[in-house]
Amino acid sequence: MSATIIDGKAIAADLRARVARGVTVFRDQLGRAPGLAVVLVGEDPASAVYVRNKGRSTREAGMESFEHRLPDTTTTDELLELVARLNGDPAVDGILVQLPLPAHVDAQAVLQAIDPDKDVDGFHPVNAGRLATGLDGLVPCTPLGCIMMLRTVHPNLAGLDAVVVGRSNIVGKPMAQLLLRESCTVTVVHSRSRDAFAHVRQADIVVAAVGIPGFIPGSAIKPGATVIDVGINRTDTGLVGDVDFAAAREVAGAITPVPGGVGPMTIACLIRNTLVAASLRAGVPYDRSAL
Ligand SMILES: Nc1nc(=O)c2c([nH]1)NC[C@@H]1CN(c3ccc(C(=O)N[C@@H](CCC(=O)O)C(=O)O)cc3)C=[N+]21
Numbered sequence: 341m342s343a344t345i346i347d348g349k350a351i352a353a354d355l356r357a358r359v360a361r362g363v364t365v366f367r368d369q370l371g372r373a374p375g376l377a378v379v380l381v382g383e384d385p386a387s388a389v390y391v392r393n394k395g396r397s398t399r400e401a402g403m404e405s406f407e408h409r410l411p412d413t414t415t416t417d418e419l420l421e422l423v424a425r426l427n428g429d430p431a432v433d434g435i436l437v438q439l440p441l442p443a444h445v446d447a448q449a450v451l452q453a454i455d456p457d458k459d460v461d462g463f464h465p466v467n468a469g470r471l472a473t474g475l476d477g478l479v480p481c482t483p484l485g486c487i488m489m490l491r492t493v494h495p496n497l498a499g500l501d502a503v504v505v506g507r508s509n510i511v512g513k514p515m516a517q518l519l520l521r522e523s524c525t526v527t528v529v530h531s532r533s534r535d536a537f538a539h540v541r542q543a544d545i546v547v548a549a550v551g552i553p554g555f556i557p558g559s560a561i562k563p564g565a566t567v568i569d570v571g572i573n574r575t576d577t578g579l580v581g582d583v584d585f586a587a588a589r590e591v592a593g594a595i596t597p598v599p600g601g602v603g604p605m606t607i608a609c610l611i612r613n614t615l616v617a618a619s620l621r622a623g624v625p626y627d628r629s630a631l
């Protein structure tokens with residue numbers, strides 16, 4: 341039996357269409373479009389592709405895109421100055437500073453300078469704290485996209501055993517928080533775990549976010565489990581995930597592909613977060629069930 345393939349591209353297209361309808365309502369009510377500012381430092385070609393895709397999705401959703409491309413010699417102070425300007429700009433509802441930043445830049449200082457209510461990445465400690473304590477806030481895009489894909493397989497996640505592989509601030513930790521919010525039983529395993537796969541083998545839901553191509557073998561997947569592969573690894577053979585897809589799909593009940601899984605959902609959730617930030621800032625309600 342081969343697993344159901346969770347079509348991230350299609351789910352993302354559906355979300356983008358719903359966001360675009362929300363943007364139309366926002367424009368009718370407020371007389372302006374939500375705006376997203378993206379800051380790219382340096383010339384990394386992969387980053388440039390992501391930023392271009394983000395700009396296109398933003399405009400296609402009817403929102404304003406402000407792109408700031410800076411040389412890789414840009415200093416922390418110059419970035420802090422730009423972030424302060426964007427914080428004070430009423431046309432800017434969302435600010436995303438593309439990571440990684442050059443090594444000489446104090447990335448934490450830059451991320452913490454972003455107004456938490458414009459922090460569409462959800463990386464600011466205030467938003468991490470809001471998520472951990474159950475307050476409304478901006479939630480990191482990749483984990484949010486993973487939850488939306490999981491819901492297509494499991495409309496109710498309560499009580500399921502979920503194992504998150506990886507403990508980064510960007511994916512692993514917020515993913516665990518979101519799964520807890522859905523009432524899953526959550527285990528986080530990482531590079532220092534004594535026997536990570538022993539935990540993975542018990543899981544109804546596996547979220548892999550380690551950044552090692554094919555790290556999770558098919559033999560670590562419980563038959564029928566749902567597998568979300570966050571890995572985006574460039575190899576000689578192309579883009580591959582953190583899961584051995586060919587083997588895992590023969591065991592899993594459902595699985596996300598790479599490409600065409602988590603990646604497109606991340607961008608769709610970014611424009612979703614921009615509309616959410618714009619609505620919260622303007623004091624208009626937004627329909628969480630619709631987005
Ligand atoms: N502040 C910040 N926020 C981010 O969200 C952020 C970031 N920095 N830095 C880089 C990573 C990476 N990232 C991706 C988004 C979409 C795809 C995506 O759409 N991937 C396509 C394939 C694209 C391709 O072929 O390269 C897919 O998986 O189908 C990939 C990667 C967002 N990131």
Ligand SMILES: [Mg+2]
Binds near residue numbers: 507508530
């Ligand atoms: Mg780790």
